[in-house]
Amino acid sequence: MTSPHPPAGHPPIPPRKIGVLLTNLGTPDAPDAKSVKRYLGEFLSDRRVVEIPAIAWQPILRGIILNTRPKKSAHAYGLVWGEDGSPLAAITRRQSQALQGAFGQHVLVDYAMRYGNPPIADRLIAMKDAGCERILIAPLYPQYCAATTATANDRAFAALAGLRWQPAIRTLPPYHDDPAYIGALKDQVESQLAALDFTPDAIVASFHGMPKRTLELGDPYHCHCQKTARLLGEALAPVLGGREVTIAFQSRFGPAKWLGPATDETLAALPGRGVRKVAVIAPGFSADCLETLEELAIRGRESFVAAGGTDFAYLPCLNDGAPGMAMLRTLIRRELLGWIDQDM
Numbered sequence: 001m002t003s004p005h006p007p008a009g010h011p012p013i014p015p016r017k018i019g020v021l022l023t024n025l026g027t028p029d030a031p032d033a034k035s036v037k038r039y040l041g042e043f044l045s046d047r048r049v050v051e052i053p054a055i056a057w058q059p060i061l062r063g064i065i066l067n068t069r070p071k072k073s074a075h076a077y078g079l080v081w082g083e084d085g086s087p088l089a090a091i092t093r094r095q096s097q098a099l100q101g102a103f104g105q106h107v108l109v110d111y112a113m114r115y116g117n118p119p120i121a122d123r124l125i126a127m128k129d130a131g132c133e134r135i136l137i138a139p140l141y142p143q144y145c146a147a148t149t150a151t152a153n154d155r156a157f158a159a160l161a162g163l164r165w166q167p168a169i170r171t172l173p174p175y176h177d178d179p180a181y182i183g184a185l186k187d188q189v190e191s192q193l194a195a196l197d198f199t200p201d202a203i204v205a206s207f208h209g210m211p212k213r214t215l216e217l218g219d220p221y222h223c224h225c226q227k228t229a230r231l232l233g234e235a236l237a238p239v240l241g242g243r244e245v246t247i248a249f250q251s252r253f254g255p256a257k258w259l260g261p262a263t264d265e266t267l268a269a270l271p272g273r274g275v276r277k278v279a280v281i282a283p284g285f286s287a288d289c290l291e292t293l294e295e296l297a298i299r300g301r302e303s304f305v306a307a308g309g310t311d312f313a314y315l316p317c318l319n320d321g322a323p324g325m326a327m328l329r330t331l332i333r334r335e336l337l338g339w340i341d342q343d344m
């Protein structure tokens with residue numbers, strides 16, 4: 001006679017599942033100075049983000065930055081905050097919801113943030129508790145950077161350190177040159193350009209900046225951004241007809257030298273070079289956020305127009321639109337091979 005499974009007194013066994021955890025940067029819970037202070041305190045204390053010894057950096061952060069920046073940043077967040085909250089959080093949530101169901105009922109999709117809510121540790125443990133024995137962690141950064149990809153993965157692995165029974169883990173590699181990503185950007189930018197009521201003289205591809213020192217230390221981020229911009233320029237060549245995709249780096253922070261050219265300086269210089277109509281894209285951001293909606297679409301426009309530009313368009317990120325979601329399905333399906341059937 002066989003014994004009942006599980007035997008009496010055994011902890012409950014949930015059905016076996018596969019998890020996909022999308023991770024992104026994170027955002028304040030509300031567009032007020034207190035919430036922004038809490039968020040920036042966590043974000044800017046990350047040694048992967050600010051690579052200055054804590055003994056030197058923390059007094060500057062706690063004594064100066066967290067007493068001045070939150071009020072200014074909260075105002076900026078207020079300009080882009082939607083009915084469903086911070087754009088970054090709302091869009092990442094929608095991406096996760098749209099993916100749920102794409103890989104069959106045994107695949108659970110969720111999302112988490114490196115800073116703020118929902119925390120990576122909570123969602124990862126929740127996935128394990130729901131029966132996920134295999135989990136794909138998918139940092140939604142096309143270009144690898146230690147300050148983004150690595151710190152998100154670090155946080156996930158730190159959470160696993162506390163588990164007796166760990167799930168098997170895979171992580172999504174950077175996809176800066178993946179044909180699925182370049183193709184999605186091409187399709188989206190082509191249709192965005194076709195919908196404009198002017199023809200831009202130039203396309204500026206703005207990526208988040210990093211301290212120049214990180215390139216010298218071996219971070220591939222700068223090279224990944226350059227390759228994305230080159231491949232996208234080549235893919236768009238038939239519609240651009242000789243006009244180039246110009247690369248620039250935004251969001252400089254602090255006094256150190258950052259990757260250049262700077263987006264704000266590029267936009268202010270273009271009209272002087274005869275470029276009066278511009279379209280700006282942000283291919284490194286998988287979701288629109290403060291850095292795109294306020295820094296590019298509002299302040300970028302102001303700099304360009306103040307310098308004599310006549311027409312400015314900010315073209316939104318892939319977000320949860322059809323090309324971006326098709327790309328995410330392709331990338332994730334590939335990483336799940338061997339865990340799910342190929343035809344799922």
Ligand SMILES: C=CC1=C(C)c2cc3[nH]c(cc4nc(cc5[nH]c(cc1n2)c(C)c5CCC(=O)O)C(CCC(=O)O)=C4C)c(C)c3C=C
Nearest residue numbers: 025026027028049050073088145147148208253289290291
């Ligand atoms: C040393 C400071 C910073 C580094 C390095 C950095 C790298 C980096 N950031 C992103 C993506 C995003 N950053 C966002 C906001 C943001 N970034 C910094 C500073 C650094 N970023 C600050 C202080 C802020 C907060 C806003 C402000 O006060 O200016 C966001 C938007 C978040 C949101 O809530 O909408 C994103 C996304 C990348 C990709 C990156 C390195 C490659």
Ligand SMILES: [Fe+2]
Nearest residue numbers: 208209251291
């Ligand atoms: Fe940033």
Ligand SMILES: [Fe+2]
Nearest residue numbers: 251290291295
């Ligand atoms: Fe910014």
